[in-house]
Amino acid sequence: MSEIAQHRIETAHVRRSPRYAIFIVVGAALGILAALVLTFAFGDGDATSSSTNVTYSASQVFGFVCLVCIPAGIAVGAVVALLLDRRFSRRTRAVRIDHERVDVSFPDEA
Helix, strand or coil, rough: EEEEEEEEEEEEECCCCCCHHHHHHHHHHHHHHHHHHHHHCCCCCCCCCCCCCCCCHHHHHHHHHHHHHHHHHHHHHHHHHHHHHHHHHCCCCEEEEEEEEEEECCCCCC
C-alpha cells in the first residue's frame, strides 16, 4: 500500500446568501392574503357585472384576484431576495482552506 499526499492552502471568499425559494413562497402567500382582503373588502357579495351582465360568486372573484395578486407577490418576494443578496455580497470575507488530497493505491492481489 502506498500513499501519495498533496497538500495546499487556498483562499476562498464566503458570503451569506438568502434562500430564494423561501422568499418566493412567502411572496405567494402574501399575494393570496392580499387577494382575500381585496375580495371581501371591496366586493358586495354576488353582484352582477355591468359589462357582461354575469353574476360572479365571491369564490370566483377571489380566483380572479388571485391571478393578479399571486404573481405580484412572487415578484415582490424575488425582488426583496435580490436586494438582500446584493447587500450581503458587500460583506464577503476571505477564509483560508486547507486542501489535502490523499491517493491510496493497493498492490494487485494475485
